[in-house]
Each structure stands twice: as structure tokens, then as C-alpha cells.
Amino acid sequence: MTLHLDNILLIDAGNTAVKWLFKGEHDSALISDFSLDLLPNSERILISCVGDKSLLEGLDNAVFIQSPAQFGQFVSAYKTPQTLGEDRFLAMIASIERYPNQSRLIIDAGSALTFDLVLANGKHQGGLIMPGLGVLRRSFAQFASESKQLTLKETANNTQHAWEYGTAQMFMSVIEQQIQTHLAQYGDLQVILTGGDAKIIAYRLKYPTVIEPHLVLDGLALYAQA
Numbered sequence: 001m002t003l004h005l006d007n008i009l010l011i012d013a014g015n016t017a018v019k020w021l022f023k024g025e026h027d028s029a030l031i032s033d034f035s036l037d038l039l040p041n042s043e044r045i046l047i048s049c050v051g052d053k054s055l056l057e058g059l060d061n062a063v064f065i066q067s068p069a070q071f072g073q074f075v076s077a078y079k080t081p082q083t084l085g086e087d088r089f090l091a092m093i094a095s096i097e098r099y100p101n102q103s104r105l106i107i108d109a110g111s112a113l114t115f116d117l118v119l120a121n122g123k124h125q126g127g128l129i130m131p132g133l134g135v136l137r138r139s140f141a142q143f144a145s146e147s148k149q150l151t152l153k154e155t156a157n158n159t160q161h162a163w164e165y166g167t168a169q170m171f172m173s174v175i176e177q178q179i180q181t182h183l184a185q186y187g188d189l190q191v192i193l194t195g196g197d198a199k200i201i202a203y204r205l206k207y208p209t210v211i212e213p214h215l216v217l218d219g220l221a222l223y224a225q226a
Contacts (some may be wrong), residue, residue, distance in 0.1 A: 008224055009042035012087065012216045013049040013056060013110035016134075016195060017198065021217045046105050046224050048086040065090075065223060072096070072226070073122030085114070088127065090219025092118050095192050097222055098212070103186035107175065107217070110195035111135060120188060130174065133197050136167050148197070149205050172204055179207045185222070 010021040012046065021026040022040045029038055031051065036058055045062040058212040067089035069081040074093050078084045087108065096105045101120050109116045109132060116127035143163040154167060156162040182217045183189050193202055202209050212218070 004183035010220045011047045076128040077124040091215045102188040108195045109197035
């Protein structure tokens with residue numbers, strides 16, 4: 001998806017990184033390396049922020065978006081739509097635009113692992129939120145690991161590998177179960193992966209998927225043009 005929005009800076013601020021799009025060019029920085037000086041100058045700024053908003057304090061002409069009840073074909077499943085994460089909303093509207101007239105399962109694998117089901121008519125059926133791979137592997141201090149390997153062995157002969165193999169099995173099992181469940185209900189299902197761990201997940205999946213690395217920013221570009 002190529003959307004050129006002259007002089008509008010689009011920012012996706014998550015829990016791990018800040019990504020931005022300006023004049024068709026994507027850029028990003030880890031939270032630990034980010035400063036406002038990295039951003040290009042713009043007269044208009046549109047922001048999706050599910051992380052620390054204080055990182056972006058001092059930006060002029062900035063608007064933080066909220067998830068609406070409806071946007072084009074999209075209809076939120078949430079009774080209080082503004083509590084739906086902006087990143088999830090934006091990923092869904094981008095998916096509707098990119099994959100029309102079919103059901104979609106959007107899997108965002110970052111600091112959190114989220115699933116959202118959107119039917120062919122644009123109606124959101126709800127979703128799930130659970131720990132991402134990094135959070136999962138740091139959840140027990142005595143076993144904490146920064147490994148991004150997804151080794152799907154059944155057993156291990158040392159504690160480090162037992163933790164890494166076990167968390168890999170847990171992580172991948174829930175993803176495959178979600179895909180399998182929704183494919184059984186919706187034969188036209190398109191599975192869409194985004195987020196920092198999308199590639200390593202796709203490599204291990206037995207189901208066909210597409211990877212959309214800029215899905216949230218693509219959705220923000222659509223939102224900006226409305």
C-alpha cells in the first residue's frame with residue numbers, strides 16, 4: 001500500500017519502538033533510542049500511541065487518535081469503542097482496504113500478541129490480547145531469556161532450553177489454534193501477520209499467511225485521508 005500524504009507526519013508509538021511515515025518514507029527507533037529530534041518537521045502530525053505518551057510531549061500540531069465505533073466499512077465489536085487499542089483499530093481498517101470482500105484474522109505480534117477477527121462485511125467480531133514472546137520469556141525471573149528462537153522440540157535436557165522450547169510451544173500453539181478455529185468457520189479467511197515477530201512466526205506456521213510490516217501506519221494513512 002503506497003499512500004503519499006504530503007506534509008502529514010504519521011506516528012505509531014508502541015511499547016517497544018516508535019515508527020513513523022512521512023512523504024512515503026518509513027523510519028523507526030527503539031524506545032530507548034528515540035528522541036523528538038529524530039522526527040521530520042511537519043505542520044500536521046497524527047499519532048497512534050499505545051505506549052508512553054510522554055515520549056511525544058512537546059510536539060506541536062499533534063493529534064492523538066481514538067478508536068471510533070465505525071470507520072467506513074469497519075464496525076467495532078467493543079461496547080466502548082474508544083477503549084479498543086488504536087493500533088488494533090488501524091490494523092483492521094488497513095486490512096479491510098487491502099483485502100476486501102473476505103474475512104480477515106489480524107495477528108499483531110509485538111510486545112503483546114493480539115488477534116482480531118473482521119468479517120467480509122467489515123464487522124469486527126472481537127479479539128484477544130496476551131503476552132508477546134519477549135514478555136512471555138521474561139515472565140519468570142529465574143528462567144528469563146531474551147531469545148527470539150522458536151524451536152519446536154518436544155523435550156529438552158537442560159533448564160534454559162526447557163524454558164525456551166516450552167514457551168515456543170505455548171506461543172505457537174495458541175496462534176495455530178486461533179487460525180485453525182477461524183478457518184473452520186470462515187473458508188475465505190485471510191490471515192495477516194504484523195509486528196516485530198511476524199517473520200519468525202510465519203516461518204513456523206503450517207498455514208498460509210501474509211506479512212504486512214507497516215499495517216498500523218497504513219491504517220493511520222487511511223484515517224488521515226478520511
